[in-house]
Amino acid sequence: MDATKPLAILHALRSGRGRSDKVSARVRRLLVNELYSKPFTLAVGAFNGVAAASVAAWVSDIPELWIGSIALTVIAVARVSAALAFSPESRRTSTRALEFIYEIGAFSYALALGLVAAIAIWLSAPNAAQLLLGAYALCYGAAAACSNAGRPMIAIGQLPLVCVPIMIAALSAGTVAHLALFFIILLIVPAVTSISLNIFNVLRQSFAAAETSAKLADEMRALARTDVVTGLANRAGLNHAMVETMMSIDDDSHLALIWLDLDRFKEVNDLLGHPVGDRVLGEVARRLREICPEGSTISRFGGDEFVVFCPITDRAHAVTLASEIHAQLLGPMRIDGDRLDVRASLGVALLPEDGTDTDTLMQCADLALYHAKLEGRSKTCFFDRSMSRNLVRRREIEDELRVAIQRDELSVFFQPIVDLETGRIRSFEALIRWFHPEKGELSPDEFIPVAEESGVIVTLGNWITVQAARVAATWPDDVTLSVNLTPLQIRAPGAALGVRNALRESGLDPSRLELEVTESLFADDDETTAAFIEELSELGVKFALDDFGTGYSSLCHIDKYPFTKIKVDRNLVSGDEVGRKSEAIFRAVAELASTLEMEIVAEGLETSEQVEAVRATGCTLGQGYHFSRPVPDYLAAMLLAKEREGEVRKVGT
Ligand code: C2E
Ligand code: CA
Ligand code: CA
Numbered sequence: 001m002d003a004t005k006p007l008a009i010l011h012a013l014r015s016g017r018g019r020s021d022k023v024s025a026r027v028r029r030l031l032v033n034e035l036y037s038k039p040f041t042l043a044v045g046a047f048n049g050v051a052a053a054s055v056a057a058w059v060s061d062i063p064e065l066w067i068g069s070i071a072l073t074v075i076a077v078a079r080v081s082a083a084l085a086f087s088p089e090s091r092r093t094s095t096r097a098l099e100f101i102y103e104i105g106a107f108s109y110a111l112a113l114g115l116v117a118a119i120a121i122w123l124s125a126p127n128a129a130q131l132l133l134g135a136y137a138l139c140y141g142a143a144a145a146c147s148n149a150g151r152p153m154i155a156i157g158q159l160p161l162v163c164v165p166i167m168i169a170a171l172s173a174g175t176v177a178h179l180a181l182f183f184i185i186l187l188i189v190p191a192v193t194s195i196s197l198n199i200f201n202v203l204r205q206s207f208a209a210a211e212t213s214a215k216l217a218d219e220m221r222a223l224a225r226t227d228v229v230t231g232l233a234n235r236a237g238l239n240h241a242m243v244e245t246m247m248s249i250d251d252d253s254h255l256a257l258i259w260l261d262l263d264r265f266k267e268v269n270d271l272l273g274h275p276v277g278d279r280v281l282g283e284v285a286r287r288l289r290e291i292c293p294e295g296s297t298i299s300r301f302g303g304d305e306f307v308v309f310c311p312i313t314d315r316a317h318a319v320t321l322a323s324e325i326h327a328q329l330l331g332p333m334r335i336d337g338d339r340l341d342v343r344a345s346l347g348v349a350l351l352p353e354d355g356t357d358t359d360t361l362m363q364c365a366d367l368a369l370y371h372a373k374l375e376g377r378s379k380t381c382f383f384d385r386s387m388s389r390n391l392v393r394r395r396e397i398e399d400e401l402r403v404a405i406q407r408d409e410l411s412v413f414f415q416p417i418v419d420l421e422t423g424r425i426r427s428f429e430a431l432i433r434w435f436h437p438e439k440g441e442l443s444p445d446e447f448i449p450v451a452e453e454s455g456v457i458v459t460l461g462n463w464i465t466v467q468a469a470r471v472a473a474t475w476p477d478d479v480t481l482s483v484n485l486t487p488l489q490i491r492a493p494g495a496a497l498g499v500r501n502a503l504r505e506s507g508l509d510p511s512r513l514e515l516e517v518t519e520s521l522f523a524d525d526d527e528t529t530a531a532f533i534e535e536l537s538e539l540g541v542k543f544a545l546d547d548f549g550t551g552y553s554s555l556c557h558i559d560k561y562p563f564t565k566i567k568v569d570r571n572l573v574s575g576d577e578v579g580r581k582s583e584a585i586f587r588a589v590a591e592l593a594s595t596l597e598m599e600i601v602a603e604g605l606e607t608s609e610q611v612e613a614v615r616a617t618g619c620t621l622g623q624g625y626h627f628s629r630p631v632p633d634y635l636a637a638m639l640l641a642k643e644r645e646g647e648v649r650k651v652g653t
Pocket of ligand 2: 429
């Protein structure tokens with residue numbers, strides 16, 4: 001830019017202003033804040049002018065200069081007061097207003113200063129006074145042009161206001177010295193303007209660069225806190241939002257932390273592929289967004305888990321919200337024309353009832369979710385204190401179970417399964433017993449699920465099969481052995497090998513072994529299960545369907561695997577469900593069993609009446625306290641020996 005040409009200056013000024021206006025509101029605000037950042041320097045500069053004018057007025061004794069000095073004082077006081085009154089940090093005053101106030105002060109001060117210096121020349125004040133005011137005015141103009149370079153219009157606008165009156169006065173004075181002054185100022189103005197514009201450009205670029213990196217950093221931060229699949233907050237985003245929420249809430253605020261886990265989502269992924277899985281997650285996210293109250297943070301916590309952290313009015317509100325979430329998710333989802341049913345389990349923790357910090361709330365909601373899943377699918381559990389006690393006990397059991405085998409705390413008991421016609425023992429079911437040195441006898445219903453969860457079930461299961469098979473090998477050949485297997489045991493790598501080893505080691509004929517599996521096997525049906533059953537069936541091992549009549553019993557599964565027995569759960573014999581309905585079920589199952597050439601075992605027979613009742617429905621085998629409780633191996637051997645001696649009690653008498 002050729003700054004010596006007035007047109008070029010004008011253009012630069014205009015483009016400077018134009019460009020400055022192009023800077024973002026944020027940068028502009030920063031630049032304007034700069035103007036207000038040093039009220040002390042402003043005061044020193046402004047009162048210097050007052051001092052110069054007063055001294056000049058005093059030495060020259062020209063009243064107009066006193067008036068000028070007073071005018072400068074008034075403006076200086078007003079400017080300093082304004083600089084102190086308007087805090088640029090406060091967002092209350094707009095950028096434009098701040099800029100305007102500064103402009104008025106700066107322009108009027110510059111003009112007043114220029115006029116005072118011009119008056120000194122016009123009214124032929126002593127040279128010292130002219131020099132003092134002229135020098136000060138020019139210094140002020142140049143300094144202002146540089147120090148206010150952040151806003152070029154203010155910076156460069158002051159320069160002519162200071163200089164033009166002096167130049168006019170110098171021209172009219174007409175002496176050689178005054179004319180020289182005129183030309184010097186004429187050269188100074190464009191030079192200073194050019195310097196000022198250069199400073200402005202440097203400032204603008206560095207602010208813009210800082211802003212770009214700040215923006216980039218913001219974007220990166222937002223990205224790092226967002227889940228790409230659903231657009232919801234991710235784990236980091238949730239943590240951040242929770243901290244922010246916790247800092248902004250009052251003492252009487254109520255919040256709910258809802259931890260949501262989609263039921264059987266793995267199947268969607270495995271069967272339909274990850275892209276479909278991702279779309280399901282996206283749809284779940286959309287539905288959650290629709291129902292969660294304003295101010296909620298909805299996040300995907302990884303996999304198929306979502307966490308909602310939201311303001312609520314009270315516990316009842318959280319209950320309603322949880323049921324709304326279930327209802328929303330239950331609505332059929334159409335993905336690529338396929339209809340998918342999505343269910344979720346919910347664990348809820350409340351602030352302040354369950355905890356007042358986010359870590360505690362997360363732990364509580366996690367525990368509650370864990371219990372919701374234990375209860376079955378599509379359930380909500382609200383945290384309560386007993387859950388942590390349960391968990392502690394579970395953890396203890398988990399740890400102690402690992403060493404229980406070595407410590408000889410476990411043993412296998414046997415309960416006879418009796419032929420209801422002849423009263424003879426046909427087989428024994430192996431049932432694990434744990435005699436804990438401190439906790440006493442622990443129920444398998446309590447520790448088997450823990451063993452499953454921790455994976456110990458595989459070692460434990462193999463141990464049980466070996467122990468039981470060894471005992472069974474000592475029984476008469478027509479007495480068989482039943483061993484319980486959980487779905488997880490069956491799916492574990494080398495499960496079939498474990499059973500084969502037990503048979504080989506004990507020498508038990510495979511046809512004398514029966515494995516009891518539950519219907520939950522069908523829920524997570526896969527090839528491994530089928531391969532396991534096929535491999536062992538080929539060896540001659542038999543399979544029984546255990547606990548029939550609990551859960552989602554469905555007769556259509558029965559011919560899926562080569563079952564030789566159906567064991568009807570004791571609830572249908574002695575539990576709450578007993579009645580006409582259970583009798584009907586028994587009849588139907590017995591009929592089906594005889595058609596499919598299967599046997600049916602009634603579990604939990606405690607009285608002779610029950611024995612009679614189930615026998616009347618066509619049931620062929622029975623098991624229960626009426627015949628014998630589960631007993632250790634030597635008592636099982638005694639039962640057999642007694643029976644063989646013909647001393648066994650007649651059935652039903
Ligand atoms: P289950 O397979 O249904 O075993 C039958 C359960 O009913 C046993 O409980 C048995 O003691 C009990 N029972 C038998 N007759 C009667 C009766 O007349 N009245 C009543 N009220 N109960 C009776 P237990 O031994 O406590 O086992 C509970 C469950 O734990 C078993 O249910 C089975 O699912 C699991 N379990 C037990 N032992 C093993 C094992 O060695 N391996 C595996 N995987 N699971 C086992
Ligand atoms: Ca069983
Ligand atoms: Ca059973």
